[in-house]
Amino acid sequence: MVRILVADAMSEEGLAPLLADPTIEVVQKKVVDVEDELDQFDALLVRSATKVTEQLLQKMKNLKIVGRAGVGVDNIDVDAATRYGVVVINAPNGNTISTAEHTFAMMASLVRRIPQAHISVKSREWNRSAFVGVELFGKHLGIIGFGRIGSEVAKRARAFGMHVHVYDPFLTKARAEKIGVDVCTLDELLAQADIITVHTPLTKETKGLLGPKNLAKTKKGVYLINCARGGIIDEQALISFLENGHVAGVALDVFEQEPPGDHPLLSFDNVIVTPHLGASTVEAQVNVATQVAQEVLTFLQGKPVTSSINLPTLSKDVYEKIQAFYTLARKMGIVASQYMSEPVQEIAITYSGSVADLETTFITRSLLAGFLKPRVASTVNEVNAAMIAKERGIAFSEKFSANGNDYNNSITLTVYGENKTFTMKGTHIAHYGDRIVHFNGFAIDFAPEGHLLYIQHHDKPGMIGKVGNILGDHQVNIATMQVGRQEVGGKAIMMLSLDKPLDDTLVETLEQISDIDVVKKLEV
Numbered sequence: 001m002v003r004i005l006v007a008d009a010m011s012e013e014g015l016a017p018l019l020a021d022p023t024i025e026v027v028q029k030k031v032v033d034v035e036d037e038l039d040q041f042d043a044l045l046v047r048s049a050t051k052v053t054e055q056l057l058q059k060m061k062n063l064k065i066v067g068r069a070g071v072g073v074d075n076i077d078v079d080a081a082t083r084y085g086v087v088v089i090n091a092p093n094g095n096t097i098s099t100a101e102h103t104f105a106m107m108a109s110l111v112r113r114i115p116q117a118h119i120s121v122k123s124r125e126w127n128r129s130a131f132v133g134v135e136l137f138g139k140h141l142g143i144i145g146f147g148r149i150g151s152e153v154a155k156r157a158r159a160f161g162m163h164v165h166v167y168d169p170f171l172t173k174a175r176a177e178k179i180g181v182d183v184c185t186l187d188e189l190l191a192q193a194d195i196i197t198v199h200t201p202l203t204k205e206t207k208g209l210l211g212p213k214n215l216a217k218t219k220k221g222v223y224l225i226n227c228a229r230g231g232i233i234d235e236q237a238l239i240s241f242l243e244n245g246h247v248a249g250v251a252l253d254v255f256e257q258e259p260p261g262d263h264p265l266l267s268f269d270n271v272i273v274t275p276h277l278g279a280s281t282v283e284a285q286v287n288v289a290t291q292v293a294q295e296v297l298t299f300l301q302g303k304p305v306t307s308s309i310n311l312p313t314l315s316k317d318v319y320e321k322i323q324a325f326y327t328l329a330r331k332m333g334i335v336a337s338q339y340m341s342e343p344v345q346e347i348a349i350t351y352s353g354s355v356a357d358l359e360t361t362f363i364t365r366s367l368l369a370g371f372l373k374p375r376v377a378s379t380v381n382e383v384n385a386a387m388i389a390k391e392r393g394i395a396f397s398e399k400f401s402a403n404g405n406d407y408n409n410s411i412t413l414t415v416y417g418e419n420k421t422f423t424m425k426g427t428h429i430a431h432y433g434d435r436i437v438h439f440n441g442f443a444i445d446f447a448p449e450g451h452l453l454y455i456q457h458h459d460k461p462g463m464i465g466k467v468g469n470i471l472g473d474h475q476v477n478i479a480t481m482q483v484g485r486q487e488v489g490g491k492a493i494m495m496l497s498l499d500k501p502l503d504d505t506l507v508e509t510l511e512q513i514s515d516i517d518v519v520k521k522l523e524v
């Protein structure tokens with residue numbers, strides 16, 4: 001039974017596919033209420049309230065995936081999740097419209113002082129002259145961060161007859177032209193805008209982006225809006241610029257600390273606030289919960305997820321094309337790691353023929369995961385394989401060749417160890433399966449599966465018989481056997497597939513046969 005912890009409030013309608021699955025148990029409780037069972041969950045679904053820290057990840061020993069029903073993953077320690085091999089996914093566009101609409105609602109409320117007027121009338125006052133606002137029409141709106149939400153805000157601003165100026169260092173000219181906005185530098189935006197709204201993620205670069213220096217570059221009487229993340233507008237600087245009257249008003253949906261408690265900003269009459277409500281609509285909540293529920297289900301079925309933060313993203317089509325090579329690569333990694341039972345400095349992978357045209361990042365990670373699995377105690381998978389390889393000082397590289405060298409496709413793996421180098425080549429043949437066609441300098445043809453026994457020996461009559469007799473005497477049945485040699489009477493190899501794993505003592509017995517140089521058990 002798969003167990004999923006839904007730690008923040010989420011739409012039941014969105015979670016329906018998980019709730020309806022009889023193989024899944026969904027527990028809808030806060031983390032603090034399931035402290036004793038944390039190691040029993042396979043998946044964790046959160047919004048922004050639950051902090052997915054390294055400590056929590058450590059406790060959730062069985063966790064495979066974290067689903068963020070929303071956009072921002074700043075409440076999740078993605079690096080730690082990656083290290084632990086936990087996939088992190090989000091629902092990037094389910095709440096875009098709701099947040100853009102909320103931003104607009106805040107903008108209109110801010111310039112027309114609707115919250116203040118509302119409180120006044122509710123207090124039985126009728127003070128029309130105290131609430132004279134300004135129009136949005138004809139005003140210059142500066143949008144910092146022109147992604148999904150920023151661009152939806154721009155569309156609405158244009159409908160209101162506003163001039164839209166955009167600053168986003170990652171925005172391509174082509175996209176800006178298509179949407180028809182004025183792309184400018186941050187300084188230009190700060191100097192021109194009557195209203196500034198921020199729609200970036202919270203990163204090292206955007207933290208305090210509107211701090212004392214940049215706020216000083218804004219027009220006197222500017223209005224500011226933050227429906228993205230607390231801290232993009234520096235709260236201390238904001239207080240100073242409100243106190244000196246430079247900033248005419250502020251609308252905040254988000255805070256550096258949430259909830260903000262008794263924050264000084266809350267004392268200003270011209271600061272209007274909501275408790276992180278950007279995504280809080282029925283529609284957005286159904287959208288984001290549906291997206292993460294579907295993705296988690298897909299993931300638990302062993303299929304590729306499309307909105308992962310720490311995995312290469314694959315479409316279903318691409319996944320279907322790479323799946324065979326993904327499996328072949330994994331097996332090659334497992335075999336190579338056991339054969340090269342020594343410290344390794346570099347792994348070079350060459351993709352040839354049809355596989356060279358595919359998205360190979362995932363295939364490479366699969367190979368690395370296979371290679372590292374016997375060497376590391378912790379979970380290793382596609383999520384953290386590249387990171388673990390780097391941590392262990394194992395460099396890896398990919399090369400591509402259009403020519404498959406007699407094969408429609410092939411993956412050649414070269415492992416550089418401290419004392420030796422090992423090469424193997426594998427191919428995937430439709431309706432036949434995975435085959436290793438070169439092994440350690442020998443042409444051969446075997447399936448990388450099950451209990452394999454590799455023997456390197458001198459090409460002499462009777463060698464196969466000697467091995468066969470010993471295995472037979474110990475009730476070990478040989479399922480298949482492939483042989484290869486470099487030249488008559490030279491070095492030769494046998495690759496045996498056995499019906500059961502071999503005891504180490506038997507390996508030692510085989511090693512003692514004269515003319516046998518190497519015996520390796522390879523378990524795939």
Ligand SMILES: NC(=O)C1=CN([C@@H]2O[C@H](COP(=O)(O)OP(=O)(O)OC[C@H]3O[C@@H](n4cnc5c(N)ncnc54)[C@H](O)[C@@H]3O)[C@@H](O)[C@H]2O)C=CC1
Pocket residue numbers: 070071072073092095096099144145146147148149150167168169170171199200201202203205206227228229253254276277278279280
């Ligand atoms: N208040 C709420 O309830 C919600 C808040 N959000 C927040 O809104 C923000 C935007 O979300 P989306 O538009 O979906 O994200 P997005 O990823 O589509 O857009 C972010 C944009 O910011 C730009 N950017 C990154 N660094 C920048 C920098 N230093 N200066 C200027 N631009 C920069 C990126 O190029 C990108 O175009 C996020 O912080 C998200 O967490 C999202 C949904 C709901």
Ligand SMILES: O=C(O)C(=O)COP(=O)(O)O
Pocket residue numbers: 047048049069070071072073095276277278279280
């Ligand atoms: O999606 C986002 O980034 C949000 O900020 C929404 O947060 P929430 O899911 O409403 O806690």
